[in-house]
């Protein structure tokens with residue numbers, strides 16, 4: 001387009017694709033009503049002759065190996081990242097307002113040995129300094145700035161050459177090139193792109209802080225998630241005042257690791273033994289509770305599965321679940337009804353994984369079906385038992401991954417009996433010695449042991 005002044009583009013707030021004309025439905029992601037107009041001013045970037053960078057020989061590119069990761073020295077954080085922050089990576093840290101994003105970011109730059117630049121247009125320098133004092137961050141390698149125009153931020157990065165840059169938050173950054181308010185899709189996209197460019201050019205690490213909307217997605221286009229290398233979410237759970245750091249995307253590491261913290265006056269404190277925390281307030285001798293040794297990435301965490309089954313008051317029975325897949329729950333309820341003959345048709349069923357963990361692991365099936373049956377039958381499961389196993393449609397129990405790790409954690413937390421799949425473990429390995437293993441190959445067998 002060669003019109004003078006500024007040009008208009010229509011941008012989808014869902015997927016970030018732009019179009020020269022307006023559509024009611026985005027042709028790319030098929031969402032309705034997500035296209036909005038924004039104007040790009042003709043700046044220095046258009047109409048220039050482009051310079052092409054020389055390609056690099058693969059052999060000459062330094063391998064982004066384990067060794068040059070920047071350790072945040074916060075163990076829970078480094079594990080979620082896959083060993084630390086990679087130079088030249090763009091990280092998005094999302095979370096609800098007030099959850100502790102700024103706190104975590106400041107703790108990271110307070111602990112790294114490298115120089116850092118903390119850009120905050122959300123809070124004054126004095127506010128940040130106060131928080132830094134509370135968190136005992138007194139790094140002399142840390143610079144603060146309130147700059148919120150992207151061109152200014154890029155200039156600061158060029159001048160100061162910090163190793164790590166925090167942008168708190170991406171929603172407050174704007175570019176003069178774009179004719180819309182900070183926080184709008186166009187602004188976030190433009191700033192994101194400029195930051196991505198300098199991140200890759202200079203090999204600096206940039207952490208973008210982003211607010212999450214009520215619906216649980218980062219406000220602004222989803223394409224910010226596509227643009228960055230790593231997406232981390234900080235989530236909270238009221239019950240224990242703890243925070244879960246989860247990676248939902250990671251180009252340089254696994255995505256199933258979680259980091260667990262507790263918010264205290266001196267910042268986010270790492271929880272070394274989350275099982276202990278999660279089981280601290282567990283319900284004893286109550287029908288509808290079962291313990292599952294979950295595996296979050298490489299780490300075992302014991303969680304309490306709670307179920308409540310009650311007569312449906314009217315119409316279709318309700319099924320609700322927190323931290324587990326609803327369709328999987330429906331399947332387990334069908335197995336319970338068909339194979340074990342527990343009537344579930346006119347019952348409301350609620351399942352909750354205590355502590356805010358989200359479990360996407362078939363090994364949890366047996367504990368879920370156990371908790372549901374326990375509530376339906378109004379018989380409690382013995383307090384010192386853990387349940388592990390995948391449940392199939394025929395009511396069979398199948399083997400699961402990393403059984404030894406799960407058993408070892410259960411044993412160390414004082415559980416004395418584990419009901420496990422028959423074919424999961426060849427011999428009692430040297431790892432677990434005290435816990436009694438009851439091997440079963442069907443839900444019925446498990447229930448004979450649980451509810452004699």
Ligand SMILES: Nc1ncnc2c1ncn2[C@@H]1O[C@H](COP(=O)(O)OP(=O)(O)OP(=O)(O)O)[C@@H](O)[C@H]1O
Nearest residue numbers: 095096097098099100101102103104263264265266
């Ligand atoms: N003096 C204090 N003692 C204990 N906890 C505090 C103290 N001050 C703040 N907090 C905790 O820190 C939280 C705010 O953390 P932080 O500002 O890092 O969150 P944020 O995610 O950056 O929020 P925002 O969305 O407002 O930027 C508060 O909700 C509170 O729980």
Ligand SMILES: [Mg+2]
Nearest residue numbers: 101102122168
């Ligand atoms: Mg903040």
Ligand SMILES: [Zn+2]
Nearest residue numbers: 012015026029
């Ligand atoms: Zn779209």
